[in-house]
Amino acid sequence: MAAALASPAFSPPASLDHLVWRGDRLANAAVAGLPTGHPLLDAALPGGGWPVGALTEILVPRIGIGELGLLLPLLTRIPARRWAVCVAPPGLPYAPALAAAGVPLERLLVVQADSPAHARWAARQALESRSCEVVLLWLAEADLGALRRLQLAAEESATALILIRPDTLAGQPSPAVLRLALAATDGGVDVHVLKRRGHRLAGPIPIALSWPGASPRPGADTPLPSSVHALVRPPPARSGPADFHARAR
DSSP states (O other): OHHHHHSGGGSOOGGGGGGOOOTTSOOOOSSOOBOOSOHHHHHHSGGGSBOSSEEEEEEESSTTSSHHHHHHHHHTTOOTTOEEEEESOSSEEOHHHHHHTTOOGGGEEEEEESSHHHHHHHHHHHHHTTOEEEEEEEOSOOOHHHHHHHHHHHHHHTOEEEEEEEGGGTTSOOOOSEEEEEEEETTEEEEEEEEOSSOOOSSOEEEEOOOTTSSSOOOTTSOOOGGGSOSEEOOOSSOOOTTTOEEEO
């Protein structure tokens, strides 16, 4: 019997090898990822980009250190008749800066929410519409059950869902298939890969970021010019155009 079990007849078929993920190598994603626009980052991610049909977390020490700069190449590639949805951003995205970076504003929808629960509901509705290329959700409050529901919604809709959260939550369990932590550097960010389907990276991935209307971003301790102080500005007294601004209740 032992000899029979050791025979080649019981070896896994070579045709199924691509379905097996070994911890010492990157997983083979069933669907190609959405290119991040940063070659070093793409090379480190299973699928070669932002996971599709899955939950990604970007953890930041504070809003505005470069998370939107990191995501700008993705936002510039929204196909026709598809949407990029920003749910519960900390301020109203600054349309002139986004347009200068090449983001198609006519395919960008911003949803404000009155509570974390409303933000999660709005994100799930966007995913269930199956009309979105990517859903960005700024979210601090969520238990493991809520995160799992978001992950399931992303899977069922085959849509990329990216959560932007405080880095103080790095120790919290998460069903996200990809978790990144950002740290500001002189001219960009260091991307620390906390979780991916693959072996742990030895160090961070340096990403240079360009900012519309200015030279590369100064260091973390240098104030940014007012024209490029992140891409999110506080909401004005009056709401923006209806096709660019909505509220979840």
